[in-house]
Amino acid sequence: MQLGDILHSTLLMSAPLIFAAMGGLFTYKVGLINIALEGLMTIGAFSSILFTFYTHSLIIGIVAGIIAGLLASILFALFVLGLKCNLIVSGLAINIAAISGTDYLLQVMFHTRGSFSPENITMLPKFSLGIFEKIPLIGPMLSNQGIMVYVSILFVFIVTYVVNKTVFGIRIKATGENAIAAKSTGIDPKKIYLYTFIWSGVLSALGGIQLSLGYVGLFNQNITSGRGFMALAAIYFADGKPLLTTAACLLFGLLQALQYRLQIITKIPPQFPQILPYLGVVLVLWFISYKERKKNV
Amino acid sequence: MNTVSKIKIQEIFYSLFLPVSAVSVAFLIGGLILLLSGKNPISIYLTLFQYSIGTRSGFFDSLLLSTPLIFTGLATAISFRAGIWNIGIEGSLYIGAFASAWVAFTFIHLPGPLLIFLSFLLGGIAGGLWGLFPGFLRAFYKVDEVVSTIMLNYVAILFTSYLVNYPFAVPGLANAMSKSIAKQAFLKRLAPPSQFNISYIIALFTVIIITFTYYRTTFGYETKLVGLNPIFARWSGISTPNVIVKAFFVSGILGGIAGSAQVLGVNYRFIANFSPGYGFDGLAIALLSRLHPIGIFASATLFGMIRSSIPQLEIFEDVPKNILGILEASIMLFATATVIIEWAKRRKHAIR
Numbered sequence: 001m002q003l004g005d006i007l008h009s010t011l012l013m014s015a016p017l018i019f020a021a022m023g024g025l026f027t028y029k030v031g032l033i034n035i036a037l038e039g040l041m042t043i044g045a046f047s048s049i050l051f052t053f054y055t056h057s058l059i060i061g062i063v064a065g066i067i068a069g070l071l072a073s074i075l076f077a078l079f080v081l082g083l084k085c086n087l088i089v090s091g092l093a094i095n096i097a098a099i100s101g102t103d104y105l106l107q108v109m110f111h112t113r114g115s116f117s118p119e120n121i122t123m124l125p126k127f128s129l130g131i132f133e134k135i136p137l138i139g140p141m142l143s144n145q146g147i148m149v150y151v152s153i154l155f156v157f158i159v160t161y162v163v164n165k166t167v168f169g170i171r172i173k174a175t176g177e178n179a180i181a182a183k184s185t186g187i188d189p190k191k192i193y194l195y196t197f198i199w200s201g202v203l204s205a206l207g208g209i210q211l212s213l214g215y216v217g218l219f220n221q222n223i224t225s226g227r228g229f230m231a232l233a234a235i236y237f238a239d240g241k242p243l244l245t246t247a248a249c250l251l252f253g254l255l256q257a258l259q260y261r262l263q264i265i266t267k268i269p270p271q272f273p274q275i276l277p278y279l280g281v282v283l284v285l286w287f288i289s290y291k292e293r294k295k296n297v
Numbered sequence: 298m299n300t301v302s303k304i305k306i307q308e309i310f311y312s313l314f315l316p317v318s319a320v321s322v323a324f325l326i327g328g329l330i331l332l333l334s335g336k337n338p339i340s341i342y343l344t345l346f347q348y349s350i351g352t353r354s355g356f357f358d359s360l361l362l363s364t365p366l367i368f369t370g371l372a373t374a375i376s377f378r379a380g381i382w383n384i385g386i387e388g389s390l391y392i393g394a395f396a397s398a399w400v401a402f403t404f405i406h407l408p409g410p411l412l413i414f415l416s417f418l419l420g421g422i423a424g425g426l427w428g429l430f431p432g433f434l435r436a437f438y439k440v441d442e443v444v445s446t447i448m449l450n451y452v453a454i455l456f457t458s459y460l461v462n463y464p465f466a467v468p469g470l471a472n473a474m475s476k477s478i479a480k481q482a483f484l485k486r487l488a489p490p491s492q493f494n495i496s497y498i499i500a501l502f503t504v505i506i507i508t509f510t511y512y513r514t515t516f517g518y519e520t521k522l523v524g525l526n527p528i529f530a531r532w533s534g535i536s537t538p539n540v541i542v543k544a545f546f547v548s549g550i551l552g553g554i555a556g557s558a559q560v561l562g563v564n565y566r567f568i569a570n571f572s573p574g575y576g577f578d579g580l581a582i583a584l585l586s587r588l589h590p591i592g593i594f595a596s597a598t599l600f601g602m603i604r605s606s607i608p609q610l611e612i613f614e615d616v617p618k619n620i621l622g623i624l625e626a627s628i629m630l631f632a633t634a635t636v637i638i639e640w641a642k643r644r645k646h647a648i649r
Binding site: 033035079083084085086088089090092093094096097099100101103104107108221226229232233236269271272274275278279281282285286289290293 | 330334335382384430431434438439440441443444445447448449451452455456458459462463577580584617619620621622623625626627629630631632633634
């Protein structure tokens with residue numbers, strides 16, 4: 001059990017989290033509590049594996065996943081912004097609808113209960129960027145990963161850039177701080193909200209694609225098993241700062257990677273490392289508030 | 298008829314209009330999905346109602362399945378009324394269930410009624426204490442309760458799973474569950490072969506108690522005020538943090554009792570991951586009934602009816618059980634579409 005192995009697994013496990021977290025980052029910055037990341041990931045995972053199965057084309061599968069995430073997030077936005085449904089309830093509803101709906105479709109279309117794992121499904125290709133292998137420590141981590149893993153890292157840079165250096169990023173920050181004031185400067189908060197919803201949908205769907213096509217080519221309704229919430233946790237952990245959020249995702253990925261190894265080697269029950277991310281968020285939230293209070297006093 | 302009763306009738310109309318229309322739209326959407334899957338929604342819905350009300354086993358199963366939902370619906374409603382988005386009832390459910398199971402399989406020499414009472418008591422208190430974590434965080438540190446309660450749900454589920462897999466594991470049992478509770482703690486079945494038991498009566502009492510609490514106690518008044526306008530509540534001398542903590546505690550107690558009822562009345566032991574989302578159903582129910590206890594009772598019964606007929610639908614009409622989740626999600630969405638209320642109000646004024 002070498003360090004290189006562990007680091008490799010860490011990045012592998014973190015990729016979906018990073019996608020979802022980068023997606024949810026904008027909604028966080030804009031002041032919206034986006035619980036639907038879980039459901040959006042599921043929708044992306046399902047659509048991509050479904051279309052890849054039918055068309056034997058990975059590209060169509062990926063595009064299908066993205067479009068599904070796009071449509072779902074637009075629906076989400078419609079309910080919250082258009083019909084004025086409660087944000088939290090709508091998010092929960094999207095999650096429930098996604099998990100139930102995908103399983104429902106599985107049963108109706110394939111008469112399967114549980115998992116959908118077609119044989120010989122085209123999976124996401126892996127490759128190795130040779131240059132990385134030379135770097136000590138993180139070298140093995142970055143080589144021989146699936147293409148989506150690299151894309152997730154790419155998005156970290158994209159999001160960091162957008163947040164800090166673009167007009168859109170400033171508009172998001174402004175709307176997040178004070179939507180009414182932002183409106184007076186010509187920013188349309190509703191449009192900004194819509195964009196952040198769409199972004200969260202597309203990126204979460206990409207994370208879902210990695211989940212279904214990037215690991216073992218399988219889908220079941222619990223494929224996300226809380227990852228959407230872990231991504232949310234990472235965002236809150238880091239107060240929406242992209243690099244810190246990614247670090248949190250890597251931490252959670254590390255815990256997941258260690259989980260299996262720990263079980264074999266030590267006697268630590270698997271539930272404990274599983275609990276850590278969730279408990280960690282609560283503690284961090286408390287800690288952040290505690291510091292705020294001290295400042296104000 | 299005078300103005301006061303006119304207003305009262307209007308209130309009743311509005312409080313019924315939304316749930317009825319939300320449920321109707323949800324059934325419409327469900328029907329559409331069924332239609333698109335090549336099934337006949339009319340015959341399916343007919344089977345649903347026929348079975349859940351018309352047959353003896355269906356009827357009692359409906360009531361049985363509505364029992365935990367009544368508790369979790371009330372639990373969620375109490376928090377929501379105080380303006381607290383407490384999504385953590387599921388967690389209290391698990392903690393309370395384990396606590397009551399522990400009492401019931403540890404103190405096996407106590408007489409039945411006493412054991413049952415202690416089991417419920419400890420289950421409720423455990424659930425309540427669990428609710429205090431996010432409660433204190435929200436009351437004194439202003440930590441957003443949506444995220445904290447969702448996280449703590451996972452912690453509760455994983456922690457109780459750990460408990461039955463390690464310290465309280467039973468050698469020889471394949472599944473992750475605790476040992477059986479003492480025989481005298483089994484809640485009496487009222488209509489065998491259905492699992493319908495006394496916990497339903499307890500649920501009914503709870504509805505009455507909570508209704509009383511809402512309208513006639515200080516706590517009910519304070520939570521309502523804090524929910525409506527925390528600043529005004531403060532000016533009235535109400536300590537908002539105290540009310541928040543109390544609300545979390547009471548919600549937790551009810552969640553714990555919901556778990557205890559499952560342990561003592563249905564499973565007779567603690568089973569890991571036993572809840573198919575009773576806490577979240579409670580949320581949908583609380584929203585649908587606009588936090589009103591009687592409405593919660595009605596909505597819980599409706600959900601119970603749907604859940605009870607799922608096996609029938611699966612076998613005879615080839616409907617996957619996940620249609621329930623789709624119906625639920627639709628209900629949740631449309632129950633909070635405040636635009637419907639605004640539309641109704643505008644229409645009413647337009648006619649004048």
